[in-house]
Amino acid sequence: MIEHQMMDEMDVSVYQSTKKGNWCSGDAVFVIRTGSYILVAVTDGLGSGEDAQKASESVMAIIRNNHDLPLGSLLDRCNTAVWGTRGVVLSILKFDFPSRHVEYINVGNISCTFYYPNGKMYRPVPSRGYLSGRKHLSKPAMVPFEKGMNFIVHSDGLAFQPAYHALFNQSLPAKDMLEMLVELKVDTNDDVAIVLGHVNLDPTA
Numbered sequence: 001m002i003e004h005q006m007m008d009e010m011d012v013s014v015y016q017s018t019k020k021g022n023w024c025s026g027d028a029v030f031v032i033r034t035g036s037y038i039l040v041a042v043t044d045g046l047g048s049g050e051d052a053q054k055a056s057e058s059v060m061a062i063i064r065n066n067h068d069l070p071l072g073s074l075l076d077r078c079n080t081a082v083w084g085t086r087g088v089v090l091s092i093l094k095f096d097f098p099s100r101h102v103e104y105i106n107v108g109n110i111s112c113t114f115y116y117p118n119g120k121m122y123r124p125v126p127s128r129g130y131l132s133g134r135k136h137l138s139k140p141a142m143v144p145f146e147k148g149m150n151f152i153v154h155s156d157g158l159a160f161q162p163a164y165h166a167l168f169n170q171s172l173p174a175k176d177m178l179e180m181l182v183e184l185k186v187d188t189n190d191d192v193a194i195v196l197g198h199v200n201l202d203p204t205a
């Protein structure tokens, strides 16, 4: 499934596919725009199929209803919600327009890379472990964003190859980058969730 969202500040394209033989995906994506931010969340429920979907859905329900909370508090609520499920790995990005910073928080293996127009790349190392209701130590980080920047957030169902970086080191709409990536990607026998974004406007201009 491919979805494109053209928003004033950025365009965002989402790709999702389900592991062969399963009827539902354990990965989930949520994107929302408000007057002051765009929030992107990607989860991967542990395992696959219905139990994984249930775990992901419990987290996404919290995020849908509480995306205005500071990310640390939001993650704490997600952590409470996954208790009794298989658990999830999760990344949340909040592009805050007034501060021109992305607030970023992560637990476990959801990868994220930011590509700046000057060719610089920032790739936070995903934290170990997963969210299961037990104590976690994740704290939000602040990453600057600017016009012309690209980003990708993806579950481990995408086996990211170093050659892919070249796709995002140019100023292209998210839609075009996603189409090229989908052509190149290899099958991993897992659910896949990919979110690609391209920042169009200087949010403070």
Ligand SMILES: [Mn+2]
Pocket (backbone or CB within 6 Å): 044, 155, 156, 157, 190, 191
């Ligand atoms: Mn996975």
